[in-house]
Amino acid sequence: MKICITSKGNSLDSPAERSFGRSPYFIIVDDETGEEKSIANENVDATGGVGPKSAQLLINNDVNVLITGQMGGNAQRAVEVSGIEVYQYKDGGSVREALNLYKEGNLEKIL
Numbered sequence: 001m002k003i004c005i006t007s008k009g010n011s012l013d014s015p016a017e018r019s020f021g022r023s024p025y026f027i028i029v030d031d032e033t034g035e036e037k038s039i040a041n042e043n044v045d046a047t048g049g050v051g052p053k054s055a056q057l058l059i060n061n062d063v064n065v066l067i068t069g070q071m072g073g074n075a076q077r078a079v080e081v082s083g084i085e086v087y088q089y090k091d092g093g094s095v096r097e098a099l100n101l102y103k104e105g106n107l108e109k110i111l
Contacts, residue, residue: 003102004028004058005095006068010038012096016089018069021050027095028061031103037061051075058084067098067107079111086111 006023008015017023026039039061043053051071055078058066066079066086079086087107089098101107 001031001064002028002062003031003065003067003099004061004063005089005098006066007038007095010040012036012099013094016067016069016091016093016095016098018090020066020068020071021054021075023054023068026054026057026061028063029099049074052078055079055082055084058082065102067102071110076111084111085109 005027006017006020007025007027008017010025012027022044023041024044026041028037041054043050046053051074055075059082063084066084067089069090087102088110089107
């Protein structure tokens, strides 16, 4: 299963990002292989359609679970249609902390 966490930087130790569509990075962790990958979000400075475009990036990378702080309505619809589960992380910690809270079952599912 591939888990994506919105991030301000390109590593697990970077601060988690609260916003989905304009998140500077997406950190994707494969919980079966342990592989980690960082994807720079090319939609950060786009003028419109940021949420759905960012959702497509996750779909293209076979993401199963998204951990983020908040999402706009268009992004929610795009992610919901794709079948990606979404969990909310509001704390100001790192990507690694958000991932650990998810694995422990301590994040609220919002989609």
